[in-house]
Amino acid sequence: MARVVVDVMLKPEILDPQGQAVANALPRLGVTDVSSVRIGRRIEIDFTGEPDLDRAREIADKLLANPVIEDFEIRVESASAEVA
């Protein structure tokens, strides 16, 4: 099994109120050295066979991201469990 990861983030010039809300909450945790927080989406697509980056790019473009306000980045990742 092969996993393709698509990271979808708002374009830098688009305001991110969700990220700003987190950034504004940080001083209450005693964190003062954070300049910016941006929140986007991470999509994990598991292929049954070989990972198909072109196919994944088509999926991202048509179903996952809004190209007017979002950029996306695609990469192949081994389907291991890396969790904290």
Added chain:
Amino acid sequence: MARVVVDVMLKPEILDPQGQAVANALPRLGVTDVSSVRIGRRIEIDFTGEPDLDRAREIADKLLANPVIEDFEIRVESASAEVA
């Protein structure tokens, strides 16, 4: 400037209706070799100085993830623009 990336994903045993909706739409695009789609969040935290992983872990634990249903993973990333 240093960037810490926090990936928050639903635990594997938690149902992901959003990802399933995408997976169910794939045959309409002619994609039949995808076994699973999971959708989570990617949070980019820009530190003004050195990246502080312990601090980022505290932020993720208290503000970004719900530890009951979500796992998170933290890594330092150079603040370069990798977009598609």
